[in-house]
Every structure is written in structure tokens, then in C-alpha cells.
Amino acid sequence: xxxxxxxxxxxxxxxxxxxxxxxxxxxxxxxxxxxxxxxxxxxxxxxxxxxxxxxxxxxxxxxxxxxxxxxxxxxxxxxxxxxxxxxxxxxxxxxxxxxxxxxxxxxxxxxxxxxxxxxxxxxxxxxxxxxxxxxxxxxxxxxxxxxxxxxxxxxxxxxxxxxxxxxxxxxxxxxxxxxxxxxxxxxxxxxxxxxxxxxxxxxxxxxxxxxxxxxxxxxxxxxxxxxxxxxxxxxxxxxxxxxxxxxxxxxxxxxxxxxxxxxxxxxxxxxxxxxxxxxxxxxxxxxxxxxxxxxxxxxxxxxxxxxxxxxxxxxxxxxxxxxxxxxxxxxxxxxxxxxxxxxxxxxxxxxxxxxxxxxxxxxxxxxxxxxxxxxxxxxxxxxxxxxxxxxxxxxxxxxxxxxxxxxxxxxxxxxxxxxxxxxxxxxxxxxxxxxxxxxxxxxxxxxxxxxxxxxxxxxxxxxxxxxxxxxxxxxxxxxxxxxxxxxxxxxxxxxxxxxxxxxxxxxxxxxxxxxxxxxxxxxxxxxxxxxxxxxxxxxxxxxxxxxxxxxxxxxxxxxxxxxxxxxxxxxxxxxxxxxxxxxxxxxxxxxxxxxxxxxxxxxxxxxxxxxxxxxxxxxxxxx
DNA sequence: AAAAAAC
Numbered sequence: 001x002x003x004x005x006x007x008x009x010x011x012x013x014x015x016x017x018x019x020x021x022x023x024x025x026x027x028x029x030x031x032x033x034x035x036x037x038x039x040x041x042x043x044x045x046x047x048x049x050x051x052x053x054x055x056x057x058x059x060x061x062x063x064x065x066x067x068x069x070x071x072x073x074x075x076x077x078x079x080x081x082x083x084x085x086x087x088x089x090x091x092x093x094x095x096x097x098x099x100x101x102x103x104x105x106x107x108x109x110x111x112x113x114x115x116x117x118x119x120x121x122x123x124x125x126x127x128x129x130x131x132x133x134x135x136x137x138x139x140x141x142x143x144x145x146x147x148x149x150x151x152x153x154x155x156x157x158x159x160x161x162x163x164x165x166x167x168x169x170x171x172x173x174x175x176x177x178x179x180x181x182x183x184x185x186x187x188x189x190x191x192x193x194x195x196x197x198x199x200x201x202x203x204x205x206x207x208x209x210x211x212x213x214x215x216x217x218x219x220x221x222x223x224x225x226x227x228x229x230x231x232x233x234x235x236x237x238x239x240x241x242x243x244x245x246x247x248x249x250x251x252x253x254x255x256x257x258x259x260x261x262x263x264x265x266x267x268x269x270x271x272x273x274x275x276x277x278x279x280x281x282x283x284x285x286x287x288x289x290x291x292x293x294x295x296x297x298x299x300x301x302x303x304x305x306x307x308x309x310x311x312x313x314x315x316x317x318x319x320x321x322x323x324x325x326x327x328x329x330x331x332x333x334x335x336x337x338x339x340x341x342x343x344x345x346x347x348x349x350x351x352x353x354x355x356x357x358x359x360x361x362x363x364x365x366x367x368x369x370x371x372x373x374x375x376x377x378x379x380x381x382x383x384x385x386x387x388x389x390x391x392x393x394x395x396x397x398x399x400x401x402x403x404x405x406x407x408x409x410x411x412x413x414x415x416x417x418x419x420x421x422x423x424x425x426x427x428x429x430x431x432x433x434x435x436x437x438x439x440x441x442x443x444x445x446x447x448x449x450x451x452x453x454x455x456x457x458x459x460x461x462x463x464x465x466x467x468x469x470x471x472x473x474x475x476x477x478x479x480x481x482x483x484x485x486x487x488x489x490x491x492x493x494x495x496x497x498x499x500x501x502x503x504x505x506x507x508x509x510x511x512x513x514x515x516x517x518x519x520x521x522x523x524x525x526x527x528x529x530x531x532x533x534x535x536x537x538x539x540x541x542x543x544x545x546x547x548x549x550x551x552x553x554x555x556x557x558x559x560x561x562x563x564x565x566x567x568x569x570x571x572x573x574x575x576x577x578x579x580x581x582x583x584x585x586x587x588x589x590x591x592x593x594x595x596x597x598x599x600x601x602x603x604x605x606x607x608x609x610x611x612x613x614x615x616x617x618x619x620x621x622x623x
Numbered sequence: 624a625a626a627a628a629a630c
Contacts, residue, residue, distance in 0.1 A: 250627065278629050301628040308629095332627060432625065455627055481626050502624080 120264045121181045150189050155579040156377035160200035162192040169195055171224040174269045179220075182264060188213035189381045194355075195221050203354045203376035205325075205369060207361045207577040210512025211488070212381070214357045215261045218247070218321040223266050225319060225353075226294050234316050241289040241312050243274075243296035245319035246346075248337070250327045252277040252299050252459060253466060254486040258323060259297045271295065276312075278302040279459030286311060300328070300336040307344050314346035318353065320372070324485045325356035326365045326505070334368065341372055350374040359512065360505040366580040378579035390515035391495075391523050393547045395538065398526040403498055404442060410496065410524060411448055411476070424493045425469060428478045429510050431499035439498065440478045450476035453483050485509045488516065497525035504537035527553065536560045 152162075163169050166179055166187055187195065190208040197204050198221035208214055222245045234242040247262070249255045259275035266273055274293040276285045278301045285302075289311060296303075296312065306312040320341065322328045328337050346352065354373050361369075370376070398406045411426070418424050430436050433454040443450035451465040451474040462482075469477040470489055477483070478498075484506055492514045501507050507525075514521025527534075535556035542549050549557075 252628085282630085299628060301630095303629095305629045327627085332625095336628075484626090506626095 117267065120260070120267055151380075151382045152189065152193065153380040153578065154193065154377060155582055156202075157375065159377045159379075160196040160202065163187065163196055164192065169199065169220075171195075171220060172227050172269075174227070175220065175224055175265065178265050178267050178269070181267070182216075184216070188217075190214055190379075191217045191220070193379050193381060194218070197377050197379065198222075198353055198355060199224065201353065203349070203373040205356045205361065205366065205373060205376055205378045205579075207358060207378075207380040209382060210359045210509065211516040212359075214323065215258055216265065218323070218355045218357060219258075219262050219265050221353075222247075222295060222319045222321065223262075223269060223271050226271050227269055229318070235313075237310075237313075239290065240310055241274075241293045241296070242316040243293045243312065243314075244316055245295040245321070246303075246314065246317050247295065247297045247321045247323065248300060248303070248328060248340070249297070249323040250299070250333065250485065251482055251487075252279060253453075253462065253483070254323065255297050255299050256463075257486065257488060262295055262297060266295070273297065276302045276306060277459075278305075279462075300333060300340060303340060304336060304344075307340070314340070314344050317346050319355070320346070320352055321355040321357065322372075324358050324509075325369060326358045326361050327485060329365050329368045338371075360508055361577040362505065363580045366577075370581075378581070380577045380579075389545060390519070391511055391521045391545075393511065393523045393525070393542050393545065395525045395527050395542070395550055395553055397528060397550075397552060399528055400530070403526050404439070406526060407443075407496065407498060408446065410494075411443075414494065424475060425472065425489065425491050426476045426494045426496060427469075427483070427489070427492050427513050428476060428496045428498050429484065429501070430478060430480060431501075433480055435499065436478045436480055443476060443478070448476055449474045450478055452478040454480040455482055481506060481510075483513070487513060489513060490516070492516070493521060495521065495523045497523070500525055500527060500531045500534055500538075502533060504534060504541060507534070507538065508541070532556060532560065 164187075166176065166184070171179070190206060190212050194204055194206050194217040198218070206214070206217070208217075226244050229244075234244075236242075247255075247258055249258055255275055255277045259273060262273045271294045272292050273295045274285070274288045275297045276289070277299040282302075282305070285306075289296075289306070298306075303312070307314070322337070327333065340346070349372055354376070356369050356373070396406065407428070414424060414426065428439065428450075430439055433456045436452045436454045437456075440450045440452040451468050453462050453465045453469075457465070465474075465477065466483075466487075466489075468474045472491075481501065484501075486509075495511050495514045497507065497510060501510065511521075511523040514523060525538075527538075531538075535553060539549050539553050539557035542553075
């Protein structure tokens with residue numbers, strides 16, 4: 001039987017007192033103090049247990065808490081009494097704590113770091129939270145009824161059902177407050193499905209379009225889970241940090257961005273988020289870690305460093321999330337990730353919750369990834385106007401030697417058509433770091449303020465470049481693939497693939513830097529004989545996104561002999577991936593992703609505009 | 624073949 005929340009508070013407080021007297025039986029272990037109870041003077045103890053009585057909790061579980069949230073955030077529609085709420089509250093043991101903490105925090109001043117916590121919602125910061133700001137998207141004319149038609153595939157045993165509103169999920173009042181502060185009115189499709197799956201204790205491999213709210217989808221269950229697990233004990237070694245959750249991403253800037261988001265979601269919850277990445281002074285990161293960490297956001301290299309110095313231990317990890325998971329498991333990263341997950345003391349799969357997220361998930365990477373997962377749910381979710389619908393894609397045939405003058409033409413046209421007062425940002429992708437520097441130099445010489453971001457620049461230069469671009473000071477950013485994934489840069493109107501990538505997945509991620517937050521975007525690609533291997537997948541992708549495929553590109557595509565193993569899912573499919581575990585019965589010739597939808601399994605939601613495959617030779621689950 | 628990721 002569970003002890004009550006009030007008991008646990010009293011227990012932790014008294015055990016802390018014992019520990020202070022040096023008479024604890026296990027001197028290397030201190031009782032875990034829940035994040036929201038830390039740094040609390042002992043003299044306040046009597047007040048605590050009195051606050052969250054059993055009756056208050058019952059009251060909260062029944063109607064008060066739920067309807068309060070529903071009323072303020074959902075209008076009248078979300079206020080129905082949900083018979084499941086009581087049960088969920090029992091399961092997660094959180095509802096009562098949420099209310100108790102809220103009142104408690106009002107009474108007690110100066111005991112918690114929350115008093116000095118910088119308000120991440122202050123000032124202009126608030127305007128930055130637009131990616132999932134549905135009120136804004138509604139204003140921009142998106143038809144939200146179309147969400148009903150979003151193709152969703154879930155596979156795996158007994159997937160917890162999706163929810164339609166945040167109020168159906170018992171995330172806790174403090175987190176709910178932050179969700180409101182972020183102006184998230186309604187969960188995005190990936191959030192509707194992913195959050196119940198993880199809160200239900202299941203592992204997850206999730207495939208969802210760029211800009212569809214993945215960060216919140218893995219942060220919410222982590223934060224909620226950490227707040228509701230009151231009885232966890234963490235060892236304390238003087239200089240070793242024991243995070244409960246680890247979020248890994250492939251670039252430093254993306255880790256920073258996730259950290260910033262996670263700070264918003266955990267504001268005033270007492271859940272501590274720390275970021276660690278290379279290229280920045282390690283001492284500041286070490287100090288932050290020493291002050292305590294619940295959620296560690298990191299890039300792999302720096303994390304390995306910290307683990308080898310024994311400044312971080314993964315022994316207490318309860319949640320592991322890999323963002324851009326397919327990149328994290330590709331050839332360059334996989335050994336490092338395997339080391340972190342399998343050889344550095346992290347609890348085995350099954351003893352932790354593991355979440356893998358990306359917009360793309362090649363089959364061979366899925367196979368690798370399944371090593372890290374336990375009886376997982378595979379989830380593929382498209383979204384309204386999947387980013388490729390919001391993005392107009394153009395391909396021009398441009399010889400290598402003509403690329404610069406062609407870019408110049410684009411930029412001049414843009415400058416002439418530009419609306420004054422409205423910042424137009426252009427992101428130019430090139431293949432190499434040297435190429436980035438040289439193109440930036442040339443652009444500046446020719447009167448176009450540009451900057452560049454790539455792995456040969458110092459971290460300071462990289463961050464300065466990103467800031468300068470975001471602010472519009474240098475409205476052109478020349479980038480390598482370091483900027484291809486995950487970065488949420490508002491107001492990018494135009495992505496130019498000056499050099500096309502060799503992998504269609506990289507193309508998908510690159511163009512996903514525009515067309516965000518319900519805005520439309522333009523993506524222009526320069527194609528020549530050097531990109532022949534991309535002809536077929538690119539033509540298929542464009543066809544699938546209802547883009548105009550130039551006749552010359554279609555010819556290249558049909559001539560391509562490559563087909564085979566590099567064959568992709570875009571021909572005839574919609575966005576999304578397919579669970580590689582389900583491919584046995586289809587025959588091995590199916591493209592390496594498979595397709596969302598089809599007539600099998602639990603897939604549902606058929607978009608009305610499906611127009612058939614581009615290339616007749618490509619297998620489709622619809623055929 | 625290139626890019627990213629530690630000092």
C-alpha cells in the first residue's frame with residue numbers, strides 16, 4: 001500500500017534531520033527530497049503534513065482541479081467530468097501533491113530557489129513560444145478539423161489510447177500552469193499520443209514531422225514523472241551528480257534549445273534542468289551540476305567526458321530521451337551512444353523509460369534502436385499541413401559554376417519583393433565547412449550581410465552567428481548540416497539548398513527549418529549532375545507533398561538505377577515511417593521505411609488528397 | 624565524402 005503524500009513529506013523531512021545528526025544508517029545515501037521540497041527550513045515541517053489532507057486530494061481528483069484547468073484553458077468544451085481522472089490520479093499519485101504544492105508555495109517565502117528563478121516567460125521571451133501556439137495558428141487560418149484526418153500509426157502491444165486535451169492527462173497543476181504560460185491550448189497529435197504512452201510506463205519510438213511539438217512530447221512526461229515520484233532515493237557523492245532523466249541531442253545548439261524549452265516547462269516546479277555540451281567552459285557546467293540536477297540535457301561528447309570524470313552518474317536515470325534519434329544512431333554517433341546507454345551504469349532497458357524521437361527513422365536505424373527499448377510502442381504521426389505542405393519546394397538545375405550568381409538573383413529578387421518592417425531570414429545550406437566560409441565571405445563582399453555556422457567555428461562564434469541571424473542583424477545564414485536538425489528559428493522564410501545533401505532525410509530536416517508555426521515557407525534547391533542519387537527520392541518526396549516536379553528531374557529520377565536499397569517511402573506514401581517490426585509479412589522489397597497507413601493494423605485517418613504514387617516501380621502499402 | 628561530437 002502506498003503511503004500518503006503527506007506521510008512521505010513528513011518522512012523525508014525527518015530523515016533529512018536524522019542525516020544532519022550524522023546518525024543515518026546508510027551514510028552514503030541521503031533520502032531523496034522531492035524537487036519542490038528542497039532547501040526548506042526544518043522549522044516549517046509542521047505546516048507541511050497538514051496541507052494535503054486525504055479529503056483535499058479526493059476533492060481535487062473529483063472535480064475541482066480538473067474543471068479549473070478545463071475552464072481556464074479549454075473554454076467550456078473540456079470541462080466534462082472524466083471518470084478516468086480519479087484512477088489516473090491513483091496510478092500516478094500526483095493530483096493531490098499538485099494542489100498541495102501550489103498552496104504551500106504561496107505560504108512560504110524564501111525557502112526555495114524558485115524565488116530567484118529567472119522567469120523564462122518574461123518580456124519578449126513569451127513571443128518566442130510560437131511553435132505550438134495554437135491560438136496563433138488558428139489566427140493564421142489552419143483548419144484544425146483536419147487534425148482528425150492526420151495519419152497515425154501505432155504498433156506494439158496494448159498501446160495506451162491518445163488523449164484529446166491536456167486536462168485528460170494528470171500532469172500536475174504546476175506543469176499545467178506552465179503549459180498555459182506557453183499558450184499551448186491543445187496538445188499536438190504527437191503529444192496526444194506520446195504523453196499517455198510514456199506516462200503509462202511504456203517505451204516509445206516516435207516519428208513525427210519537423211515542428212510538430214516533439215520537445216514538449218518528451219519533456220512533459222519526464223517532468224510530470226519526476227514530480228510524482230516522491231520516494232526515489234539518490235546516492236550522494238560529494239562531486240557526482242545523479243540526474244533522473246537524460247536528454248541527448250546531436251548538436252550543441254539543439255541541446256541549448258531543448259534546455260531553454262525544458263526550463264519553461266519546469267518553471268517553479270522545483271525540477272532542475274541542466275545543460276552540458278562541448279566547446280563551452282566546463283567549469284560553469286560543473287558548478288551547475290553540483291547545485292543539483294534532475295534533467296540533464298547534453299551532447300554525447302561532453303557527457304562522456306563528465307562520466308569519465310565521475311562528475312555525473314547515470315545510475316539513477318529513470319528517463320532517457322534521444323532527440324533526432326536516427327542521427328544519434330548513425331555511423332558517427334552510434335558507438336558513443338551505445339557506450340553511454342549500455343556501458344556507463346545506466347539502468348537496463350525495462351528499468352527505465354526510453355523515448356526516441358525523430359522526423360525520419362530509416363529501418364536499419366530502427367533495428368539498432370530497438371536494442372535500447374523494451375517492449376516499445378512505435379508511433380508515426382503526421383500533422384496538419386505536415387511541414388512539407390506548408391513549404392513550397394522548388395528545384396532548379398544549376399551548374400556548380402553558376403550557383404553563386406543564381407543565389408545572387410534569388411537574394412536580389414527577395415530584397416525587391418521584401419515587405420518592409422518584416423524580417424525575412426534566408427538559411428543557405430552548403431556541403432562543407434570551407435564552402436560555408438567562402439560563400440559567407442562572398443555574400444558580404446557583394447552587399448548581403450551574412451554569417452555562418454559550422455563545426456570549425458568556435459562555440460562562441462556559432463552562438464553569436466545564430467543570435468545575429470535570429471535578430472535579423474545578418475538576415476542570411478550560411479550553414480552546414482550542423483543547423484539542419486531541430487533548430488527552431490522563427491521567421492526563416494527561405495531555405496536554399498545551395499548544395500544538396502546526399503541523403504533525402506537530411507533534405508527533409510533542412511527544409512523543415514522553414515514553414516514553422518503555421519507559417520508558409522519556401523525551399524529552393526540547386527540540382528546538377530552531382531546530385532543524381534537524390535533525383536528519385538527527391539522527385540518522390542516532392543510528388544508526395546503535391547509540389548511541382550520539373551520534367552527534367554522526373555527524367556533523371558526514372559533513369560536512376562540506384563533504386564534498390566536506397567529506395568524510399570515517399571513514392572505513394574504519406575509522411576511518416578513504419579514500424580520495422582511489421583515488415584516481415586510484406587516481403588523484403590518494400591522500401592526501407594515502409595509507409596504510414598495502409599489497411600492494416602491500427603492505422604487510421606485517411607487524408608482526402610492522396611493521389612497515388614509517383615513512380616510505378618515503388619511498392620506502396622496502398623497498392 | 625562530409626558533418627557532428629571532448630579536452
